[in-house]
Amino acid sequence: MSNETLSERAIIQSRVEKSLRRRHARETRFRLFGLGAVMAGLAFVALLFISILVRGLPAFWQSAITVDVFFDPAVIQVDPQPVFQTGESPQAFREREIAWQSQLTMVNWNRIMENSIIALKPELEKQRRDVRALFTSSERFRLRDMVIEDTSLIGKTVKLDLLADANVDVWVRGNIDRSLPDSQQQLRAPVRDLADALKAEGVLNIKFATPLFTNPDSRSSPAAAGLAGAFMGSLFMMMIVIFLAVPVGVASAVYLEEFAPRNRFTDLIEVNINNLAAVPSIVFGLLGAAIFINWFRLPLSAPLVGGLVLSLMTLPTVIIATRAALKAVPPSIRQAALALGASKVQMVFHQVLPLAIPGVLTGAIIGVAQALGETAPLLLIGMNAFVANIPATPFEQSTALPVQIYLWQGNELRNFFEARTSAAIIVLLSMMISLNALAILLRKKFERRW
Amino acid sequence: MRFKQTLGLAFAAAAMTTVAAPAMARDTIQIAGSSTVLPFASIVAEEFGNAFGQFNTPVVGSGGSSGGLRQFCQGVGANTIDIANASRAIKSSEVESCAGAGVKQILEIQFGYDGIVFASRADKGTFALEPKHIFAAAAAQVPQDGKMVANPYTRWSQIDASLPNQEIILVIPASNHGTREVFEEKVIHAGCTTYPAIKAMDKDAQSQACLTLRQDGRIIEIAGDYTETLARLQAQADAVGVFGLSFYDQNRDRLKVATIDGVTPSLETIGSGEYPVSRPLFFYVKGEHIGVIPGIEQYVEYFLNDQVSGFGSPLEEAGLIPLNDEERAREVADFKARKAVQ
Numbered sequence: 194m195s196n197e198t199l200s201e202r203a204i205i206q207s208r209v210e211k212s213l214r215r216r217h218a219r220e221t222r223f224r225l226f227g228l229g230a231v232m233a234g235l236a237f238v239a240l241l242f243i244s245i246l247v248r249g250l251p252a253f254w255q256s257a258i259t260v261d262v263f264f265d266p267a268v269i270q271v272d273p274q275p276v277f278q279t280g281e282s283p284q285a286f287r288e289r290e291i292a293w294q295s296q297l298t299m300v301n302w303n304r305i306m307e308n309s310i311i312a313l314k315p316e317l318e319k320q321r322r323d324v325r326a327l328f329t330s331s332e333r334f335r336l337r338d339m340v341i342e343d344t345s346l347i348g349k350t351v352k353l354d355l356l357a358d359a360n361v362d363v364w365v366r367g368n369i370d371r372s373l374p375d376s377q378q379q380l381r382a383p384v385r386d387l388a389d390a391l392k393a394e395g396v397l398n399i400k401f402a403t404p405l406f407t408n409p410d411s412r413s414s415p416a417a418a419g420l421a422g423a424f425m426g427s428l429f430m431m432m433i434v435i436f437l438a439v440p441v442g443v444a445s446a447v448y449l450e451e452f453a454p455r456n457r458f459t460d461l462i463e464v465n466i467n468n469l470a471a472v473p474s475i476v477f478g479l480l481g482a483a484i485f486i487n488w489f490r491l492p493l494s495a496p497l498v499g500g501l502v503l504s505l506m507t508l509p510t511v512i513i514a515t516r517a518a519l520k521a522v523p524p525s526i527r528q529a530a531l532a533l534g535a536s537k538v539q540m541v542f543h544q545v546l547p548l549a550i551p552g553v554l555t556g557a558i559i560g561v562a563q564a565l566g567e568t569a570p571l572l573l574i575g576m577n578a579f580v581a582n583i584p585a586t587p588f589e590q591s592t593a594l595p596v597q598i599y600l601w602q603g604n605e606l607r608n609f610f611e612a613r614t615s616a617a618i619i620v621l622l623s624m625m626i627s628l629n630a631l632a633i634l635l636r637k638k639f640e641r642r643w
Numbered sequence: 644m645r646f647k648q649t650l651g652l653a654f655a656a657a658a659m660t661t662v663a664a665p666a667m668a669r670d671t672i673q674i675a676g677s678s679t680v681l682p683f684a685s686i687v688a689e690e691f692g693n694a695f696g697q698f699n700t701p702v703v704g705s706g707g708s709s710g711g712l713r714q715f716c717q718g719v720g721a722n723t724i725d726i727a728n729a730s731r732a733i734k735s736s737e738v739e740s741c742a743g744a745g746v747k748q749i750l751e752i753q754f755g756y757d758g759i760v761f762a763s764r765a766d767k768g769t770f771a772l773e774p775k776h777i778f779a780a781a782a783a784q785v786p787q788d789g790k791m792v793a794n795p796y797t798r799w800s801q802i803d804a805s806l807p808n809q810e811i812i813l814v815i816p817a818s819n820h821g822t823r824e825v826f827e828e829k830v831i832h833a834g835c836t837t838y839p840a841i842k843a844m845d846k847d848a849q850s851q852a853c854l855t856l857r858q859d860g861r862i863i864e865i866a867g868d869y870t871e872t873l874a875r876l877q878a879q880a881d882a883v884g885v886f887g888l889s890f891y892d893q894n895r896d897r898l899k900v901a902t903i904d905g906v907t908p909s910l911e912t913i914g915s916g917e918y919p920v921s922r923p924l925f926f927y928v929k930g931e932h933i934g935v936i937p938g939i940e941q942y943v944e945y946f947l948n949d950q951v952s953g954f955g956s957p958l959e960e961a962g963l964i965p966l967n968d969e970e971r972a973r974e975v976a977d978f979k980a981r982k983a984v985q
Binding site (some may be wrong): 259264290291294295298319330334363370373376377378379411412413414486488490491492493494538564578579580582590600603605606607608632 | 649660667673674675678681682685688689690692693694696697699700702704705717720721722723724744765776867868869870871872889890893894895896897958
């Protein structure tokens with residue numbers, strides 16, 4: 194009898210142990226899966242970052258030719274700079290100034306750049322065409338602008354870093370297969386030899402690429418292409434989003450959450466805000482083109498329109514985040530405020546909203562970061578145009594950082610722009626990361642627990 | 644009440660931005676259209692902005708010839724573009740839709756030529772193509788023994804023994820590109836009519852037989868830029884792509900160009916007309932905007948200047964085949980006389 198119970202017990206024991214083992218194994222398996230998923234996600238992110246960094250970091254440096262540039266008065270033959278005369282209308286003065294500037298534009302600046310190299314190597318006098326090919330073409334306007342700034346430069350010698358041509362940069366840094374035959378090279382053989390010789394002598398150096406940050410986009414001289422124009426465009430759009438989407442979003446969230454009666458109508462609004470958050474961004478672009486450009490007649494390619502479109506897109510994100518933040522404020526705070534005789538408005542603005550601020554800020558910043566990276570709607574309102582100016586107001590034509598990435602990705606000079614594209618991605622990503630970091634910081638700073 | 648005040652201020656600021664915006668006159672020339680013309684127009688725009696201190700640098704958008712002309716024909720006013728770039732001539736249907744929207748004075752300016760080249764990856768076989776080979780590779784049906792049969796070819800070497808033994812994959816521009824039209828007219832149609840069986844057909848049946856391309860995935864249409872075509876070639880090693888000469892020129896280390904009828908495309912062979920697949924490049928100016936948007940007239944004259952788009956100019960360096968002196972003089976005279984497209 195007791196024997197029987199014993200063996201029965203052993204059976205039960207083993208059964209329990211078996212099931213326990215099975216359950217433990219299941220748990221381990223699940224943990225491993227979870228860990229695996231996290232690892233895979235991390236690996237992809239790492240892969241993305243590493244590939245972009247490897248390709249993009251070199252583009253933060255580029256070839257420059259350090260030479261003594263002699264502003265030769267024999268080449269720069271222009272009238273003295275016009276001075277404003279008393280009694281002259283500003284219009285007339287402006288005209289005289291422009292006439293003087295176009296005189297300066299006609300100066301053969303290429304000759305001045307060529308001379309700076311020929312001064313080092315007089316034997317190149319016969320190869321002026323090859324010497325000129327070393328410099329990117331916009332440097333001649335830089336020299337002109339220096340003289341417009343300061344006419345006393347004429348006759349002086351200045352040590353300058355002149356940007357090398359994009360293809361020279363590609364050659365010197367080995368971004369094109371140097372063993373390819375002449376027919377497949379971008380540069381003529383004498384220019385290649387000259388570039389190599391100058392590099393060996395230390396005249397041609399790899400310097401930090403400041404033009405990437407100070408210049409707008411350029412197609413006639415790719416080496417001088419930069420992000421400044423796109424950056425300003427993005428900045429204007431972000432300002433419009435912050436001033437438009439954030440207050441409107443917060444106000445609607447406060448109304449819906451604290452004041453609005455619960456009925457069919459507010460339910461409908463709520464459902465539609467969630468729908469709006471799920472609308473693909475390209476639809477906002479179509480809407481923007483139809484309403485802001487064709488109906489309101491706002492200018493094409495302007496950050497103003499871009500900002501308005503992105504505000505519409507960001508609005509639901511801000512509303513949803515703000516409502517969640519308001520909901521998280523315990524009802525006891527509201528009841529206490531009301532019990533102490535505060536009006537509903539006082540309760541909301543003195544108690545509830547300040548407590549919800551960390552959540553609101555996080556939502557707003559994430560919404561802005563999302564808008565910063567948005568490209569599709571901007572393509573439809575003409576912001577994918579080539580703009581060679583840095584916009585000074587939101588009404589001027591401009592591109593945006595993500596659109597600039599798209600444009601450089603499509604540039605035909607692949608050897609040079611592949612790296613520049615990745616560099617632009619790095620700039621955009623670092624802006625996003627700092628925005629997200631700011632969101633976390635603000636949340637940590639203002640966070641309150643109950 | 645701090646929050647209330649900030650909110651109110653923000654609202655006021657937002658309202659002001661929206662209200663102050665309309666009715667702003669534009670003082671920057673706005674251009675859009677063909678991606679083939681884009682590099683040339685951008686270079687001219689940039690140089691123009693540098694050379695003329697009193698004008699802003701024109702803004703050049705993309706979108707293909709058809710997309711540009713559609714925008715161009717949206718109407719007259721500061722929120723429509725001033726100039727449309729096109730790698731084909733404007734169609735009469737487009738002139739009509741323009742007129743319907745009030746754009747009646749369309750000034751056509753031809754500023755040069757561009758070659759269309761076939762290129763494969765630099766590490767792949769060398770192609771010596773003829774239009775009829777390309778037709779045989781691309782058509783849905785090809786004539787065999789006097790009858791039209793579904794295209795049986797899968798490798799280039801099956802079409803002609805002289806071609807490399809490579810899978811047939813042809814990457815061509817989609818119909819939003821002007822290049823597509825030239826490709827169909829000068830390559831496919833030219834190749835197609837070399838077959839007696841097709842030549843004997845009546846006109847409708849002929850163009851039907853010529854221009855129906857195979858749908859089995861061997862023809863890839865690209866709506867984007869040439870970089871997208873290049874990316875296709877990098878992904879599909881056997882593919883042959885259609886490019887503009889200037890694009891090929893800037894990527895010679897990655898691409899190997901095919902000869903057509905034994906002629907290698909180059910500035911010289913295209914300029915002389917020896918290379919068969921070339922087309923004129925245009926831009927269209929909205930006459931109604933001249934004098935309203937500052938600088939249009941100067942931009943056009945600057946563009947047509949021999950030093951800007953002639954031989955030895957930056958545009959030639961970028962791969963444009965310049966007009967000869969006679970054509971240039973005609974274009975300048977036509978523009979001066981404001982000769983509009985009828």
